[in-house]
Amino acid sequence: MRAMVYRGPYKVRVEEKDVPPIEHPNDAIVRVTLAAICGSDLHLYHGMMPDTRVGMTFGHEFIGVVEQVGPSVRNLKRGDRVMVPFNVYCGSCYFCARGLYSNCHNVNPNATAIGGIYGYSHTCGGYDGGQSEFVRVPFADVGPSIIPDWMDDEDALMLTDALATGYFGAQLGDITEGDTVAVFGAGPVGLYAAKSAWLMGAGRVIVIDHLDYRLEKARTFAHAETFNFAEHDDIVVQMKKATDYLGADVAIDAVGAEADGNLTQHITAAKLKLQGGSPVALNWAIDSVRKGGTISVVGAYGPMFSAVKFGDAMNKGLTLRMNQCPVKRQWPRLFEHIQNGYLKPSDIITHRIPLEDIAEGYHMFSSKLDDCIKPVVVPAA
Amino acid sequence: MLPYTANRANRAESSDQLRARIPGWGADLDPKDRPSVPRERYDPAATGAHWDLPERQQEKWPRERSLEHRHLPPVFGTSTPPKGLSGALRKLSYARYSEGRAAHWLILLMADRVDAIESHLRSFVTTRPDNPITQTGVLSEGRRRGFSSRFGRNRADLGHTWLDPIIVVGPWVLVGVMAFRVGRMLVKRRA
Numbered sequence: 001m002r003a004m005v006y007r008g009p010y011k012v013r014v015e016e017k018d019v020p021p022i023e024h025p026n027d028a029i030v031r032v033t034l035a036a037i038c039g040s041d042l043h044l045y046h047g048m049m050p051d052t053r054v055g056m057t058f059g060h061e062f063i064g065v066v067e068q069v070g071p072s073v074r075n076l077k078r079g080d081r082v083m084v085p086f087n088v089y090c091g092s093c094y095f096c097a098r099g100l101y102s103n104c105h106n107v108n109p110n111a112t113a114i115g116g117i118y119g120y121s122h123t124c125g126g127y128d129g130g131q132s133e134f135v136r137v138p139f140a141d142v143g144p145s146i147i148p149d150w151m152d153d154e155d156a157l158m159l160t161d162a163l164a165t166g167y168f169g170a171q172l173g174d175i176t177e178g179d180t181v182a183v184f185g186a187g188p189v190g191l192y193a194a195k196s197a198w199l200m201g202a203g204r205v206i207v208i209d210h211l212d213y214r215l216e217k218a219r220t221f222a223h224a225e226t227f228n229f230a231e232h233d234d235i236v237v238q239m240k241k242a243t244d245y246l247g248a249d250v251a252i253d254a255v256g257a258e259a260d261g262n263l264t265q266h267i268t269a270a271k272l273k274l275q276g277g278s279p280v281a282l283n284w285a286i287d288s289v290r291k292g293g294t295i296s297v298v299g300a301y302g303p304m305f306s307a308v309k310f311g312d313a314m315n316k317g318l319t320l321r322m323n324q325c326p327v328k329r330q331w332p333r334l335f336e337h338i339q340n341g342y343l344k345p346s347d348i349i350t351h352r353i354p355l356e357d358i359a360e361g362y363h364m365f366s367s368k369l370d371d372c373i374k375p376v377v378v379p380a381a
Numbered sequence: 382m383l384p385y386t387a388n389r390a391n392r393a394e395s396s397d398q399l400r401a402r403i404p405g406w407g408a409d410l411d412p413k414d415r416p417s418v419p420r421e422r423y424d425p426a427a428t429g430a431h432w433d434l435p436e437r438q439q440e441k442w443p444r445e446r447s448l449e450h451r452h453l454p455p456v457f458g459t460s461t462p463p464k465g466l467s468g469a470l471r472k473l474s475y476a477r478y479s480e481g482r483a484a485h486w487l488i489l490l491m492a493d494r495v496d497a498i499e500s501h502l503r504s505f506v507t508t509r510p511d512n513p514i515t516q517t518g519v520l521s522e523g524r525r526r527g528f529s530s531r532f533g534r535n536r537a538d539l540g541h542t543w544l545d546p547i548i549v550v551g552p553w554v555l556v557g558v559m560a561f562r563v564g565r566m567l568v569k570r571r572a
Binding site for chain 1: 428522
């Protein structure tokens with residue numbers, strides 16, 4: 001089969017690999033029909049995530065058709081169209097039993113601090129991902145769902161991570177009616193978080209980024225006010241002015257490890273790998289929110305320490321809430337929102353790329369060329 | 382005079398105005414409608430799992446694992462087993478240091494860099510050597526408006542973009558210089 005393969009920082013190519021075998025009785029092998037490149041894939045691509053091995057196939061956002069099932073699989077059969085959450089999870093451990101699917105304890109030998117994620121380094125379990133023609137899907141009776149007939153494939157693809165994570169990020173903010181919500185980052189997750197904040201009753205939604213084309217999308221797709229932080233000497237002061245010097249009630253970090261806006265933070269984290277991430281957006285969130293406010297973190301960070309302004313968070317009495325999204329838990333409600341016309345997830349997709357051109361796709365997305373917001377990979381193109 | 386007085390700010394738009402303007406506004410106003418509220422909800426029957434403890438996947442090679450695990454979890458990824466010097470470093474990191482130690486992660490990061498160098502060198506004795514031009518996707522600069530996407534747009538990342546080519550090309554130059562020096566040394570010894 002053809003598969004994207006990591007060849008070292010900033011380098012990927014497509015190689016011929018063996019079709020993955022069934023390794024466990026509850027495995028399925030899925031033929032991938034659509035995959036996406038996620039902003040967090042760029043942390044791997046840039047060599048920031050420890051234990052990212054040459055030869056691994058990335059990709060934790062994908063949908064496809066069941067090709068083969070293991071002997072204990074009851075809920076899926078060959079030919080089913082399925083959407084697969086980015087979490088690999090068992091459904092039966094202490095954490096899964098409580099709905100914390102992203103924190104599963106039975107799927108990741110390499111680390112206890114994080115669950116399993118497809119195509120996301122050995123730190124997340126060492127599973128090959130879906131930017132390929134076929135992928136192994138463990139716990140086929142737990143993770144995947146059959147795509148409803150009424151749902152578009154591209155909408156289903158966005159539900160496997162980006163939409164679910166953005167929606168989850170808004171929930172972590174504990175938004176109450178009329179709250180002012182600041183969303184740092186106008187990438188896919190930030191756009192979905194901004195859109196979701198309205199569903200939860202926000203009174204104002206403000207999106208902050210430095211890419212004008214993404215801020216334009218925040219205005220049109222997510223009905224948000226926007227600030228370009230590169231146009232302001234100090235975005236924290238700007239946020240205070242915009243909120244009568246009170247601060248936002250809720251701030252969401254939808255950027256994570258490679259945030260721009262502070263050269264020292266960015267270089268020490270993204271280039272020198274001396275931090276788990278560049279917490280510029282998180283620090284701005286901490287300083288922009290009002291005292292007693294809530295910070296939601298859904299941007300991804302590596303396992304190393306990061307220079308977070310924890311003193312400000314403590315002195316302001318903030319509540320910090322964060323996690324990788326337990327994706328499947330979000331699906332029933334998100335299905336309703338899509339059917340009701342409140343959400344059209346595929347509206348943020350900007351590029352569709354054949355698998356064979358994936359190196360160019362990574363470069364374009366990483367370098368933010370051609371007004372790229374969300375690139376989708378088509379294995380059979 | 383927010384926030385120096387007790388009052389809340391006057392809202393620019395009422396809830397009714399927002400409901401009229403934004404599709405779905407307030408649909409999840411009640412926290413009971415939010416799927417991850419409360420954060421933990423004990424319901425093991427909800428997941429589809431039909432086992433108390435999953436069957437164990439076969440361990441085809443000694444699988445490295447965190448010291449913070451009691452035993453090897455029943456299911457795990459089988460991508461890219463450790464190999465070479467980078468593999469030895471990875472095994473050392475897992476065997477010696479917990480996730481709580483910076484040494485664990487720093488050794489793994491070092492192993493990643495060693496792995497890249499080992500793999501590049503290994504590729505030169507195959508029919509498909511690494512090609513930094515095609516693998517970096519840099520050829521898309523022309524097709525994807527590389528210049529106009531970057532300049533004249535007040536992007537904050539331009540301050541460090543110049544580092545990217547050094548990160549990509551630097552190791553190749555370093556290996557080339559080292560190979561040249563080693564070659565020259567060997568030639569001098571023979572002479």
